[in-house]
Amino acid sequence: MSSTQTTIQLIQQPDNSLLGETHVAFLKNLGGPSWITIEGKDRTRRRVVVTLLHGNEPSGLHAVHRLLKEGVQPETDLGILVAAADAALYEPILSHRYIPGEQDLNRCFRSPYTTNQGELAAKILDIIHDFNPEGLIDTHNTSSHSEAFSIAAHKTIENAGLASLFTDSLIILDQNLGTLLEKLDSSIPAITVEFGGFMDPNADWLARESLHRFAVSHLLTSPNVNTINYLTHPLRLETQRHLTVTYSSSIDANADLTIINTIDQLNFRRIEPGTALGWFKEKQHRNLVAPDRFGNDQYESYFDQNDGLLCASRPMTIFMATTDPVVANTDCLLYFTPEV
Ligand SMILES: [Zn+2]
The missing domain is CATH 3.40.630.10 (Zn peptidases)
Known part of the structure; x- marks a missing residue:
């Protein structure tokens, strides 16, 4: 079929x-x-x-x-x-x-x-x-x-x-x-x-x-x-265009974005500002978005990129964090609810 x-x-x-x-x-x-x-x-x-x-x-x-x-x-x-x-x-x-x-x-x-x-x-x-x-x-x-x-x-x-x-x-x-x-x-x-x-x-x-x-x-x-x-009101962290996303415990020089391969252990956990989620190959990479329910991008309100390191910048609960690069690119990397 x-x-x-x-x-x-x-x-x-x-x-x-x-x-x-x-x-x-x-x-x-x-x-x-x-x-x-x-x-x-x-x-x-x-x-x-x-x-x-x-x-x-x-x-x-x-x-x-x-x-x-x-x-x-x-x-x-x-x-x-x-x-x-x-x-x-x-x-x-x-x-x-x-x-x-x-x-x-x-x-x-x-x-x-x-x-x-x-x-x-x-x-x-x-x-x-x-x-x-x-x-x-x-x-x-x-x-x-x-x-x-x-x-x-x-x-x-x-x-x-x-x-x-x-x-x-x-x-x-x-x-x-x-x-x-x-x-x-x-x-x-x-x-x-x-x-x-x-x-x-x-x-x-x-x-x-x-x-x-x-x-x-x-x-x-x-x-x-x-x-x-x-x-309530979860946001999604998405790739803006097709990136090569990999999951590893150390940076993969061939990938645009390496997400930490144990990120699924954070599902339903509260994470603190500064919690590292992955690395960008290019320090100034700007290819992620976090649309809210109105379609507005809130990425810069909740995430930091310092020297290529992708971190949460506010306390939040994450869930549905995937470790599947196909899902990461075609659907989303994770969902999160920021702490009010
Ligand atoms: Zn399903």
């Missing part, structure tokens, strides 16, 4: 021959974008689990495959979307965020919906809208080591209640990136859950346990809402 298919196949109550023995066999049997529905105890309500918006983030697929194999009957009707199945099937399997040469599907939920990924995104929005769920979970893995966390587009008590079924931290992401979450009706509780690194067995375990809870619990609210740790 070399490009994203724009049709979504509809499957009701999948049988064992479709499920196969493993989530990889299941994915191969599906062969493309799929919408699977399972009957719940209460046929008047519906919930949704979205998997594989990114083809190399399999914890959600792994978890729903287990639920389906175990024949768990959900509390409500359940819709399961296997989204970027073509990217996930692009060999080597489960190794591509999106198909080389195509766009990131989870940045295509905005007009114009003209590419294959845009067409697929529009159909995904239609199918979710018609299903009219009472709650939606969009499952992801981080590209580097991280504790699990949730993301919502709106700071509501319902989103906090939903997030607390999964994680302790909830990020309110109010930037216009073209993600699925941004386009859903704000009255539907909906969160993205980043279960942890894509090769982390703990991420698979958390996805299994928490999605099982999501599927079978009578109510979607949790009594632990007050304990949720909010991170």
